[in-house]
Amino acid sequence: MKLKRLSAVLLAVLLLCSFVGCGKNKKNSDTVQKADTLSLPFSSDDATNPYAVKGNCNRYLCPLIYESLYTIDEKHTVQKQLALNEIIENKMITVTLGDTVFSDGSALTSDDVVYSFNRAKQSEAYQNDLKNILSAERKGSGVVRFMLKNNDIFALNLLTFPIINQKDNRIGSGKYVLEENAGTYTLEYNKNHTGEKPEITRIALCECADYSIAPKLFADEKIDYLFEDLADGNSRTSAVNTQKGKLGNLLFIGVNSKKGVLKNKHFRYALSLAINQSELCEQALEGFAAPTATPFESEWEEIGSIVATAPISNSAEAKKAFKKAGCAYDKMGVTLTYEEAPVALEILVNSANNMKIALAEQIKTQLVNFGINAEVKPTPLDEYNIAVENGNFDLYIGEVKIANDFNFDCFFSAAGGADFGIGKSDLQSIYRRYREGSVSLQDFISVFCEENPFIPIGYKYANVCLEQGLQTAGTITENNLYPQIEEWKQ
Secondary structure (H helix, E strand, C coil): CHHHHHHHHHHHHHHHHHCCCCCCCCCCCHHHHHHCCEEEEECCCCCCCCCCCCCHHHHCCHHHHCEECEEECCCCCEEECCEEEEEEECCEEEEEECCCECCCCCECCHHHHHHHHHHHHHCCCCCCCCCCEEEEEECCCCEEEEEECCCCCCHHHHCCCEECCCCCCCCCCCCEEEEEECCEEEEEECCCCCCCCCCCCEEEEEECCCHHHHHHHHHCCCCCEEEECCCCCCCCCCCCEEEEEEEEEEEEEEECCCCHHHHCHHHHHHHHHHCCHHHHHHHHCCCCEEECCCCCCCCCHHHCCCHHHCCCCCHHHHHHHHHHCCEEECCCCCCEEECCEECEEEEEEECCCHHHHHHHHHHHHHHHCCCCEEEEEEECHHHHHHHHHCCCCCEEEEEEECCCCCCCHHHHCCCCCCCCCCCCCHHHHHHHHHHHCCCCHHHHHHHHHHHCCEEEEEEEEEEEEECCCCECCCCCECCECCCCHHHCEC
16 A cells, blocks of 8 residues: 555656646646746847847847846836936047946946956947947046047947956856756846846746757746747737737838839839838738838837928829829829839749738739739849849838837948939938938928828838736837836736
């Protein structure tokens, strides 16, 4: 009888142990519930140092381990994090640090900031964004001076690179610290972190060799949080508890203003009025983009008063604008003509991206409604890139990542990467003067709307899947994957 009882106890212990792991086994025991309150993907083969990390598994963990001088909130407004205050004078930004310590208790100093800046300048992830910041110099144990190449009214928005400990790059000042015990990795609450202690003090890390398999881990209930940027435009994970995360990716219609009727700026303006961005974002993009009539995010506070002057989709005004551009309808009143020839436009799109193909098809429908003979041309990516670079297009569906400082050099500088089909005009000069602060945002938008070098569609959203019981706070963005995590509950 005693042997049977002993066997039963051993079996119960073995069954309990079999449930302990990286998955959602939170209700099996009090110990497991505390250890696995939140589970995230992690690769033990990759670095956690933000300047050495290669994959998204660990890259998405970096904001929990490291902090920055400043952060960007959901309204694209810069907020202080490690910085106490700043002085901006022409091409110089002097930042004073607050009293902060790393997770090991050592002081975070200006030397660490300078070291981190130099690492960021050399890293693939940050070097392009930081190209206008020439150097960082220590001006005291708690003061750093940044020198700019050109004046930039949004330069502060770029001081969002992670600050790492120069002696041990694995150490940051974030809310959590990476711990390893017999091959098991967790993120533990950083007891040296100032501010409110999070509800979730321990995060389990589930081994994930590559983020491409994270959706399966989520489906198998092994991780609780999945951030999908929908880069391929073909599929997304379904979940009961989902949110949309804001991305800095601008979707736009590239316009070849060096070709045919598109040379006519009045026609380009009419075209911008004929495009209904809200409809495109809601229907073709299935709600995974926020419509904008300007190159800026529509939720950015400073653009609010400007939007009213930007070209908003308007059928009646579009027809008036087409007439002003010299267009007319044929005798049947159906086909739009220019110089007595039917207006025909081809829309080039990457054939491997279903979301963008749907977008092109709906744009075609909108243009056909105005009597334009529009056709969609799905093209393999290599051929698509060649055609765009050589100017062999009328319109194309484009997407670019816009830096936190709203840098549109990709459109308005030579070999910018998205300047294809954009002709020379006063816009390039106005844009440069705007960034330097010598003309207003209204001035730049007014000229942009006159020229319409491209037609903005919207800023993309990510698909964020959450375990059903996970309660988050704040707005999730690519700049802040875990907003107000101290209030998250499971």
